[in-house]
Amino acid sequence: MFFAILLWITAFAVAAGFFVKRWWFPPPISRHAMAFDSLFAANLIAGGIIFLAVQLALGFVIFRYRDRGQRATFSTGSTRLEIILISLTAILFLGAVAASSGLWSAVHFTSMQSSDLKIETAGKQFAWSFRYPGPDGKFGKTDVRLINDAAGNPFGIPDDDAAGKDDIATSALRIPAGRPVQLLLHSHDVLHNFFVRELRVKQDLVPGMEIPLRIQADKTGEYEIACSELCGLGHHQMRSVLIVMPAAEFDAWLAQQGKRKQ
Amino acid sequence: MSFLSRYIFSTNHKTIGIQYFVLALTAALLGTALSVLMRLHLTYPEAKIRLFEILWPNAAAGGVMTPELYLSLMTMHGTIMVFFVLTTVPQGGFGNFFLPLQIGAEDMAFPRINMLSFWATALAFLVLCSAFVVEGGAPLAGWTAYPPLSAVGSIAGPGMGKGMTLWVVSIALFCAASLMGAINFITTILEMRTRGMSLFRMPLTCWAWLVTALISLFAFAVLFAAGILLLLDREAGTSFFLPAGLVINDRILDRKGGSPLLWQHLFWFFGHPEVYIAILPGMGVVSTVLSVFSRKPVFGYRAMVWAMLAIGFLGFLVWGHHMFISGMSPYSSLAFSVLTLAIGVPSAVKTFNWLGTILGGRLHLETAMLWALAFVSVFVTGGLSGIALGQPALDMYFHDTYFVVGHFHIIMGVAAVFSILAGTFYWWPKMTGRMLSETLGRVHFYVTFLGVYAVFIPMHFAGIVGNPRRYSDFGQFEFLKDVQGLHKFITHAAFLTAAVQLLFIFNLIWSLYRGKKAGDNPWNATTLEWLPPSHQPHIVVRGAYDYSVPGARRDFLMQNESNGQ
Amino acid sequence: MNVAAAGARRRASFTGLYAFFATMIMFFGAFTSAMVVRRGASKDWQGVPTPNLLWINTGVLALSSVVAERARRDLQNGNRRLFNTLWAAATVLGACFVAGQIIVWRDLQQAGVYINSHSGGAFFYVGTVAHAAHLAGGWIAMVYLLVRAFSLQLGPGRRTAVDITTLYWHFLGVLWLYLLWLFWFWGNWE
């Protein structure tokens, strides 16, 4: 009896925690992020109803059928009930997949446009670097042997490569608001993960692979980039910032960086 | 019989069961202690804590944990809990002790292999713990040991040299031990059942041990193979998991062509079934305990069996849900997502049937029963967050956040531990001849029940904020300032929860000396282990859950009892 | 031990062995899938050369299997003397196979194929050494049974261990053929 009441209180407390949203997502800055929030809200409502229903039912059964000297009913099950419940849950769960697969597809199966701005995004223990192709629109070659952070060459671009001469390397990620951007994710050493909360997007960086990730941010501002795949003892400090600039301002910045390089 | 052959190198299934139980209890205490130290560091990262300095004069010089020390404790905590607690007690401990008794066999099919299996497990535990004291300390790659981090040696950080090698060796030993155990369980269940004990008369615990053994047989073989490849990448210069062009710590590595994702596939092909290895035996225990203490048959016995078989089978098809954002093809993510939610169906069947079992019963709320009921509660809670994580679109935010930490602690850690505690309170009288204290048991239960919800639900909130897991410090990010209060609360709750476990240990010890003497069948249960020891084989005439059968002379009929009217 | 219990023991031994086969299949299956993935993941795949000795080794192992099988049947029929001779021969042949494998490994190393020199080589050593390790286990069992046979502890009614070991030995033979195909045919196939 005591346990039944405790169970109810616990269930309500948990539900309340999710309901008051004292600790919650940061405001979304993209259409994808808003769609994510509604998808999660739908999951939360459905999940919350099931959660409360089952926990309260459990508490109720404990309360109602506690030992008061009654005789237990004898029943070994019901195939019909079983089949009904199986069908219901199957529909519910598959519905969840169907409802959410659109959002996944939107991120991963939208074909990359050649006009997208491409930014190489590289992770290494425990820092981020970003590379823009510069005015010529082409990334230069890289050679791991030439990597030298101190000399401002985190990608290892050789001096004699024409396409690489104008490449711009930065340690913060600047992108224009309202335009799609393709990040080409690379890692030099171990696994890392690119995570920006406000975008609701997360993708591993895998050495030996180039993984494209298409993002678009609509709200200007500064947002933190946090590494979210264990990469060693400095994992917790592998931070950078995403700076979403008004498109015109961004163009000016990029042009100016390109000039400085030439 | 000498002392050695009776208590140490014994081939008796009961002794081996107890040995596993004691080993796992030791591991659980160590694992819990580590978690408390971790929480302490996370909450007070700058505080000078004498205890840390005493334990690790170098890695915690001045009483402040280094990041690598935190990560190594995390790795050891996870490894110890998953392998040496959750894989060990429910199968090796309870299984060895009770399987032969429940099916009326004299012992396990291969007693010597059984002994070997225990000692290999114990050795694996020693090897793992020795990682703490070698140069560089314990590894920091997490219990999943993803390469390249885990494969390149000490240039990846302290602990990634000798410590990591010991980790791999320990896991390989553990695999070998588990494989021996699995062969033994399968053979015993298929070949050693007493007369009349058809498969569909077996208690659900036996079914659970069978399915678990089948899963182990397939899963640990794969982990074993993966472990060998990882060891070779570390020690022999091969490139199974290491691609070309790695630059680590400014050193260019001379490897080429390997794939870090290959390890993740192999590891999770084992890793997901592993969570069922941890939980299925517990489901068996819970089904039984709910039935015994409701004085009602298990609702839908056959459905329960088929659900377990379905879970065992589907469990091998869902590993990709750990890899949605790993760089694996996004098309496979969708396929894995469908399969993952499909496995939710048999899990839901089990939940319904547990509710169906107690519905209309006569519930005796002894401590064992409380744990079993609480298991149902946490299983539902953890299952629901799993539904969210099974959708790649949502996992794209939650992967590797505290939301995941909260989810797996509840569904795997807490649920499995609750079932172990249910099993302990239920079977202790048989194991020791004495009852555990109900009063202590209840206090322990209530505090733990509230405690785990207080610890692990707030972790979901931290995850919603975006808090990444495996961070040794939350001070470097602006957005993590907001969750510090939450973490402080979690730590206090964790302290309380961990502390109250001492009450349980005390209960065990107290009971050994002072506990009420238990009769042969203190719970009036039906299965064969509750019959007085006899040298005659039992002949089984009925299923395992004949409670409150209409017309019977009492409210339970033992499996070897003809309808005693 | 009564007859029924002895029968149960025999059945249990076979069941245990089948379970062991299942893990071995998973174990070598994991290697295979790793190999397929690894080959597909990069362009640096290289096969392993095929020394002629391999075909001799294969013949030796096959012969060993055939002889062991004959021995097993002789024991079943109560022909202990023949069993002893043939079983000893199968054991010696088994040892020859392992010795031959050691020579193959050495030759390949002399030809510059080391475990870390290229991708195909790595899988080759892992697969063949794992096979040889399983084989060594079976071989130790054969020697043990030989000792038991000479101390007159085997017979038509006490032959489970021999049956089991022979079956295991056949399994290793088939596994060897599979590995042969995997490394020399699939591995070198363009």
Ligand code: HEM
């Ligand atoms: C008092 C109870 C426990 C507390 C307070 C606790 C706390 C923690 C903490 C703080 C982490 C590290 C999270 C991070 O830094 O990312 C962790 C990780 C983990 N815990 Fe627990 N834990 C407890 C019990 C358990 C149990 C019973 C299990 C059994 C499954 C378990 C399994 C794990 C695993 C597998 C990890 C992941 C390690 C890794 O990331 O490699 N824990 N736990």
Ligand SMILES: [Cu+2]
């Ligand atoms: Cu990181």
Ligand SMILES: [Cu+2]
């Ligand atoms: Cu999983």
